[in-house]
Amino acid sequence: MAHEETVYEALDHAHGGEGHWAFGTGFDEPLAGVDTTVPDGVDPAELGEYCLMLGDDALVLAQRLTEWITASPELEEEVAVANVALDLLGQARLLLARAGSVGVLGRSRELATGSIPDEDALAYFRDADEFRNTALVAAPNGDFAQTIVRLLVAATVRLAVFARLRESRDPVLAAIAAKGVHELAYHRDHAARWLLRLGDGTAESHRRAQDGVDAVWPLLADVFSATDLERRLTAAGVAVDPSSTREEVRSVLTEVLERATLRLPEWPAEAPPRGRLGEHGPEVAELLGALQGLARQHPAATW
Amino acid sequence: MSSSTLDRPTPPDEAALQALFDATIAAGHRIEPRDWMPEGYRKTLVRQIAQHAHSEIIGMQPEGDWLLAAPSLRRKAILLAKVQDEAGHGMYLYSAAETLGADRADLTDKLIEGKQKYSSIFNYPTLTYADVGVIGWLVDGAAICNQVPLCRSSYGPYARAMIRVCKEESFHQRQGYELLLTMMSGTPEQRAMVQDAVDRWWWPSLMMFGPPDDDSPNSAQSMAWGIKRHSNDELRQRYVDMSVPQAEALGVTFPDPELSYDAETGHYRFGAIDWEEFKQVISGHGPANAERIARRRAARDDNAWVLEAATAYAAKQEAAA
Numbered sequence: 001m002a003h004e005e006t007v008y009e010a011l012d013h014a015h016g017g018e019g020h021w022a023f024g025t026g027f028d029e030p031l032a033g034v035d036t037t038v039p040d041g042v043d044p045a046e047l048g049e050y051c052l053m054l055g056d057d058a059l060v061l062a063q064r065l066t067e068w069i070t071a072s073p074e075l076e077e078e079v080a081v082a083n084v085a086l087d088l089l090g091q092a093r094l095l096l097a098r099a100g101s102v103g104v105l106g107r108s109r110e111l112a113t114g115s116i117p118d119e120d121a122l123a124y125f126r127d128a129d130e131f132r133n134t135a136l137v138a139a140p141n142g143d144f145a146q147t148i149v150r151l152l153v154a155a156t157v158r159l160a161v162f163a164r165l166r167e168s169r170d171p172v173l174a175a176i177a178a179k180g181v182h183e184l185a186y187h188r189d190h191a192a193r194w195l196l197r198l199g200d201g202t203a204e205s206h207r208r209a210q211d212g213v214d215a216v217w218p219l220l221a222d223v224f225s226a227t228d229l230e231r232r233l234t235a236a237g238v239a240v241d242p243s244s245t246r247e248e249v250r251s252v253l254t255e256v257l258e259r260a261t262l263r264l265p266e267w268p269a270e271a272p273p274r275g276r277l278g279e280h281g282p283e284v285a286e287l288l289g290a291l292q293g294l295a296r297q298h299p300a301a302t303w
Numbered sequence: 304m305s306s307s308t309l310d311r312p313t314p315p316d317e318a319a320l321q322a323l324f325d326a327t328i329a330a331g332h333r334i335e336p337r338d339w340m341p342e343g344y345r346k347t348l349v350r351q352i353a354q355h356a357h358s359e360i361i362g363m364q365p366e367g368d369w370l371l372a373a374p375s376l377r378r379k380a381i382l383l384a385k386v387q388d389e390a391g392h393g394m395y396l397y398s399a400a401e402t403l404g405a406d407r408a409d410l411t412d413k414l415i416e417g418k419q420k421y422s423s424i425f426n427y428p429t430l431t432y433a434d435v436g437v438i439g440w441l442v443d444g445a446a447i448c449n450q451v452p453l454c455r456s457s458y459g460p461y462a463r464a465m466i467r468v469c470k471e472e473s474f475h476q477r478q479g480y481e482l483l484l485t486m487m488s489g490t491p492e493q494r495a496m497v498q499d500a501v502d503r504w505w506w507p508s509l510m511m512f513g514p515p516d517d518d519s520p521n522s523a524q525s526m527a528w529g530i531k532r533h534s535n536d537e538l539r540q541r542y543v544d545m546s547v548p549q550a551e552a553l554g555v556t557f558p559d560p561e562l563s564y565d566a567e568t569g570h571y572r573f574g575a576i577d578w579e580e581f582k583q584v585i586s587g588h589g590p591a592n593a594e595r596i597a598r599r600r601a602a603r604d605d606n607a608w609v610l611e612a613a614t615a616y617a618a619k620q621e622a623a624a
Contacts, residue, residue: 063371069386070367070598073606075360075394082387086380093376120375144609200619201612208608294432295374301489303375303432303482 036101039169042236046229047170048104049132050239052122053230053276054161055095056133059123060284061154062088063291064141073144080190084151087183094176096122101172106130113300124295128285134275136219138284145198145205146212152191153216156252157223159184160245169237192256199260210262221271224249230276328529333459336402344528347521348458349405350419351530356396357414357421361595363389365429366438374432381478382435388471395467399460415600423581424507426589433486433493433500439479441501441508441546447472448542449512457529480549487554494554501550502558509573510581512539518578543571 038044065085072078099105100118107130112121137154141147162184165177198209224246226234233239250267257264274280295303315323320339327334334340363386370386373379397407413419424442429435450472453465486493513519513535525531533541547564550557561574583589 059376066370066383069370069383070363071602071605073602073609075390075397078363078390079387079394082383082390086383086387089376089380089383093380096376117375120377123376124374144606197613197616198609201614201616202608204608205612205615290371294372298374298490298492301374301493302485303378303489 034175035171036098037171038102039171039236039238042170042233042238044102045104046233047238048099048102049229050233051095051099051102051173052104052106053132055092055099055122056131057137057154057158058088058095059092060131060133060287061137061151062086062092063287064137065147065151067141068147084187084190087180087187091176091180091183092123093119094172098172098176111296111299115300115302120295124292125299128280128288129278131278131280131284131288132276133280133284134219134223134273135281136216136223138275138280138287139216139219140283142212142215143208145208146215148191148194148198149209149212149216150219151187152195152256153220153249153253155184155187155191156249157242157245159188160248160252161240161242164240164244167237168239173238188252195256195260195262199257199262206261209260213257213262214265217265218268221268222273222275225270225273225276227273227276328457328527331529333462334457335459343524344530345403347525347528347530348461349400349403351525352396352400352403352461353405353410353413353419354421356393356400356410357419358425359389359393359396361414361421361425361599363393364595364598365425365427365591366435368429369432369435372432373435378432378435378482381482385439385475385478388475392468392471395464396461399458399464402460411599411603415596415603417587417596420585421595422511423584423589424511425595426584426592427503427507428591430503431496431500433483433496434504436479436482436486436497437500437504439475439477440483440549441504442511443472443476443479444546444549445508445511445542447476448538448545452532452538455529455532480553483553483555497553498555501555505557505559506576506580507584509539509543509576510578510584512536512542514578514581515576540570543573547571 038047062085065081065088068081069078069085072081096119097117100122105118105121106126108121108125110125112125116125136150136157139150141150159181162177162180166174166181168174168177195209198205200206224243226241226243230239230241234241234244254264295301321341324334324338324340324344327338334344366382367386370379370382373382397405397410400410401407410419414421424445429438447469450465450469454462454469456462456465483497486497516522516534516536519535522531522534526534543562547557547562559574561572563572564570565572584592587593
């Protein structure tokens with residue numbers, strides 16, 4: 001009895017060690033202790049908008065992946081999907097906090113009270129037309145094959161951008177990218193390994209994988225299209241022009257699809273970057289409804 | 304007991320094995336997978352560990368229902384990490400059951416077919432975000448009271464699994480309580496949400512310790528085998544004694560007019576538990592039983608083609624190697 005009470009005591013109190021907190025769950029402000037000075041010659045409003053583009057992609061994809069929790073093919077996949085979603089959520093929090101730190105909050109503060117941190121004001125109190133994500137990350141999941149194809153494509157694109165972004169003149173973006181590339185390399189690897197199994201598994205899995213590829217490929221149309229803002233920030237040494245990643249992404253995806261015995265669809269014709277300008281299909285408003293509903297019911301609450 | 308006893312040229316007879324097993328238990332030492340054990344011991348353990356593993360996996364659902372709507376990004380990350388831990392606990396426990404000759408897929412089938420049970424607490428719905436905090440505080444708190452003694456269970460793999468599970472559960476409990484503290488310092492609506500959630504979860508959490516000792520048929524044998532260390536009522540009392548001061552610190556009350564401190568015994572007395580409700584819920588008539596099993600079944604059936612693909616791919620790779 002005495003022994004157990006000691007054990008319980010130990011379990012109950014001895015875990016002040018923050019090592020038990022998953023990344024992104026800490027009590028600190030996400031950018032605490034980071035130098036958030038905006039580099040010379042860079043418009044803070046443009047830097048903030050760019051952070052929203054990268055942050056919204058991560059937040060929206062994390063939300064989509066979270067829809068798989070308790071519905072995954074295996075327990076190992078529950079853990080893996082949650083891992084990927086947690087990584088992306090962590091990236092989103094840092095990027096949204098960075099946008100807030102340079103004063104880019106859109107209309108979010110019209111609804112969010114002062115006690116709500118910037119990252120939450122931006123995530124919960126912007127409407128769809130203020131979200132800057134691409135259609136690639138917002139599309140509904142489809143089945144497991146389509147989910148995996150989308151994750152492969154999104155992780156490949158984001159990894160190519162983040163690898164270049166490590167050289168950004170903005171120290172915060174450079175630091176977020178340096179951490180993110182390790183995460184994204186894992187996401188891409190996880191998706192690629194699954195796609196090999198699905199493509200070269202059974203007749204049914206091959207068909208589903210090919211259907212997934214065919215459904216996701218058109219979403220590549222605007223992924224490499226830069227906005228004027230991205231071009232200006234790229235010239236200033238802060239951002240990455242997505243068109244500079246096109247060949248690398250094509251070559252990676254081509255190789256994975258070949259090894260997975262899947263047919264490579266036509267590359268879609270380039271389309272203007274609508275998502276980056278806040279033009280979305282109805283699926284974004286729907287996704288945001290699920291994300292934001294509770295927080296908006298209690299705008300004065302702290303959680 | 305070491306496996307070398309089984310490697311003798313002439314295997315000892317069953318009576319000798321039983322005597323060695325009994326001596327191991329009596330000495331407080333652990334039984335390991337390759338040791339001889341009575342069939343009843345093996346079956347009881349498989350049943351208990353599987354039930355525990357199922358509870359972890361089904362337990363992902365009530366909280367998982369709030370993952371998409373978590374009201375801040377920090378809370379979303381905390382909840383996602385917690386639900387992920389539960390999947391990890393399930394895997395860990397199914398592995399412990401597999402050391403006894405069980406098979407995870409088979410155990411999952413038994414769960415879905417209603418042949419094995421899971422903790423009845425997870426058949427209650429989560430109506431507000433305060434439920435997420437109350438599950439962490441009370442449900443995980445009760446689970447910890449039940450499980451800490453299992454860290455000394457006589458079966459080695461189970462005991463070792465429980466050490467890790469308990470560490471993470473205690474962390475979840477702290478997070479749940481911290482959410483409630485935050486909500487109690489928030490708006491009047493938030494405080495009302497917390498009290499409402501406590502009102503709904505308190506009695507079901509007391510039922511987590513199982514039927515009263517005079518109505519718990521398997522307990523005596525499990526205690527003799529060192530699978531179970533304390534009676535249901537003992538653990539329940541410990542949980543009540545621990546929780547009342549925590550409720551006071553939080554600023555909520557438990558929905559039990561008979562709850563009072565007994566200075567003579569040093570324990571809190573509490574009112575009668577509605578065991579009829581417990582029987583209804585555990586026999587499949589709780590508010591969410593059908594939904595919980597339907598979702599687990601859908602995860603298995605809708606994705607069966609994925610596992611078939613992985614198996615086929617592995618076979619091709621092996622053939623090519």
